[in-house]
Amino acid sequence: xxxxxxVTFLKSRxxxxxxxxxxxxxxxxxxxxxxxEVAQQYSSNQEDYxxxxxxxxxxxxxxEIFPKVIIDFIxxxxxxxxCPKDFIAMALLVCAGTAIGASKELEVKEGWRESPRIYCxxxxxxxxxxTPALNKALSVMYEIQEEMLxxxxxxxxxxxxxxxxxxxxxxxxxxxxxxxxxxxxxxxQQPKQPVAKQVITSDATWEALTDLMENNPKGxxxxxxxxxGWVKGMDQxxxxxADRQNWLSVWSGENITVNRKGKRTNITCPLVNxxxxxxxxxxxxxxxxxxxxxxxxxxxxxYPSHSPSYWNExxxxxxxxxxxxxxxxxxxxxxxxVVKLELEAKNIFKNWYNNMQSEINHPAFPVPLKxxxxxxxxxxxxxxxxxxxxxxxxxxxxxxxxxxxxxxxTIKLMNYFKAHTRKVYSILKTDENTRKIYRAVNYIxxxxxxxxxxxxxxxKSNVCGVKTSNETLRLFRQMEHYGLGIVEDRKNMxxxxxxxxxxx
Numbered sequence: 001x002x003x004x005x006x007v008t009f010l011k012s013r014x015x016x017x018x019x020x021x022x023x024x025x026x027x028x029x030x031x032x033x034x035x036x037e038v039a040q041q042y043s044s045n046q047e048d049y050x051x052x053x054x055x056x057x058x059x060x061x062x063x064e065i066f067p068k069v070i071i072d073f074i075x076x077x078x079x080x081x082x083c084p085k086d087f088i089a090m091a092l093l094v095c096a097g098t099a100i101g102a103s104k105e106l107e108v109k110e111g112w113r114e115s116p117r118i119y120c121x122x123x124x125x126x127x128x129x130x131t132p133a134l135n136k137a138l139s140v141m142y143e144i145q146e147e148m149l150x151x152x153x154x155x156x157x158x159x160x161x162x163x164x165x166x167x168x169x170x171x172x173x174x175x176x177x178x179x180x181x182x183x184x185x186x187x188x189q190q191p192k193q194p195v196a197k198q199v200i201t202s203d204a205t206w207e208a209l210t211d212l213m214e215n216n217p218k219g220x221x222x223x224x225x226x227x228x229g230w231v232k233g234m235d236q237x238x239x240x241x242a243d244r245q246n247w248l249s250v251w252s253g254e255n256i257t258v259n260r261k262g263k264r265t266n267i268t269c270p271l272v273n274x275x276x277x278x279x280x281x282x283x284x285x286x287x288x289x290x291x292x293x294x295x296x297x298x299x300x301x302x303y304p305s306h307s308p309s310y311w312n313e314x315x316x317x318x319x320x321x322x323x324x325x326x327x328x329x330x331x332x333x334x335x336x337x338v339v340k341l342e343l344e345a346k347n348i349f350k351n352w353y354n355n356m357q358s359e360i361n362h363p364a365f366p367v368p369l370k371x372x373x374x375x376x377x378x379x380x381x382x383x384x385x386x387x388x389x390x391x392x393x394x395x396x397x398x399x400x401x402x403x404x405x406x407x408x409x410t411i412k413l414m415n416y417f418k419a420h421t422r423k424v425y426s427i428l429k430t431d432e433n434t435r436k437i438y439r440a441v442n443y444i445x446x447x448x449x450x451x452x453x454x455x456x457x458x459x460k461s462n463v464c465g466v467k468t469s470n471e472t473l474r475l476f477r478q479m480e481h482y483g484l485g486i487v488e489d490r491k492n493m494x495x496x497x498x499x500x501x502x503x504x
Contacts (some may be wrong), residue, residue, distance in 0.1 A: 091137035219271030
């Protein structure tokens with residue numbers, strides 16, 4: 001294939017594919033990867049190439065990987081709230097992973113163990129019912145925390161009484177010490193102050209998290225309704241990059257040391273899971289523009305298509321909610337242990353691992369996706385542990401060791417995360433002009449079942465910051481240039497001409 005033909009082929013690829021290859025949508029900008037450079041990376045195997053970046057078709061969260069009682073919970077909540085099932089399923093994964101905690105590990109092979117450390121972000125527009133959906137799944141965590149607080153208050157009352165008694169005992173001991181010239185047994189033992197246990201927090205300050213990790217070694221869940229606030233709040237009171245680096249270490253389960261005034265705290269094998277939402281327009285807040293630190297690659301993204309919410313009479317049965325909460329509580333009650341992959345499960349995982357390496361090292365594989373794909377390998381092991389533990393407490397399996405079904409189910413789940421990562425990265429790792437085009441296409445799809453919109457209506461929406469008809473027409477022409485649709489002039493009954501953009 002001649003170079004000109006390769007360039008023509010690359011230009012003909014869908015917009016998202018060109019974005020992930022580093023090709024600027026505006027041909028006037030040449031400072032990034034040139035077409036010739038990209039063409040040199042192009043493999044002669046076009047079918048393999050297209051499978052890596054194809055994001056055509058929506059991949060739904062594969063809830064069939066869960067036990068039936070969990071499927072029922074997800075479906076009832078989604079139907080009642082009128083939201084994507086993905087919202088509830090993502091929250092459930094994080095809740096289950098936190099309940100299992102750092103005390104349970106999957107030994108993939110000798111020297112490689114994983115606990116369910118999970119960072120999840122749900123990408124959704126305002127009004128998508130994300131918050132009520134997450135709250136339904138998180139309710140059990142807040143209930144458990146309330147019970148912990150009540151127990152702590154009771155223990156504190158006992159402690160205060162013991163402290164008063166201890167003071168009396170100490171005073172008596174001192175008097176006796178004077179009489180015997182210090183020849184007494186050891187003094188009365190100081191009562192031990194109770195520790196406040198916690199399973200969920202919304203406080204992202206590292207000082208607060210240090211205390212929480214120290215007091216809750218099994219792990220905690222950090223929930224933030226808007227994750228952009230989580231990232232923007234990093235390093236407000238510390239050296240730039242320190243908080244972000246700590247979050248990288250926590251994801252990996254690495255020991256961390258936090259120095260505070262008069263105190264040095266060592267946290268061993270920390271586990272803090274993250275759950276929250278973020279709007280598509282502020283995805284860029286997750287990036288540290290000064291460097292590529294791999295922070296975003298550690299986040300599992302869910303980006304389901306927006307669906308309208310119409311009134312229905314569907315409710316959520318108390319029985320379904322009770323059964324879900326019982327499952328999460330059962331995971332909390334499990335004893336510390338190390339589980340392994342059964343032989344068939346290990347062979348399945350090994351084959352999947354090798355296929356992942358083949359994808360990552362393929363000459364046409366997009367560089368921006370390599371970081372996320374490499375993290376998926378750890379995530380596959382972590383989520384396999386979660387999936388199998390859920391099946392275990394639901395009595396679908398009798399053995400703690402992970403079987404082939406749990407492993408194969410998790411691979412299906414990883415395919416879901418691959419697709420949604422491509423979707424997010426097509427926005428996240430491109431220039432502003434490309435993001436503007438992407439928002440425009442999505443807006444037209446959401447507003448029109450015919451996939452078309454009048455120029456005047458689009459301009460009024462202010463969805464892409466266009467303020468004049470000329471700016472809007474210029475955007476439409478760019479979209480037409482990339483083969484996303486056509487610009488049409490149409491006359492109405494009165495003979496007046498209006499400009500439309502119609503998607504292909």
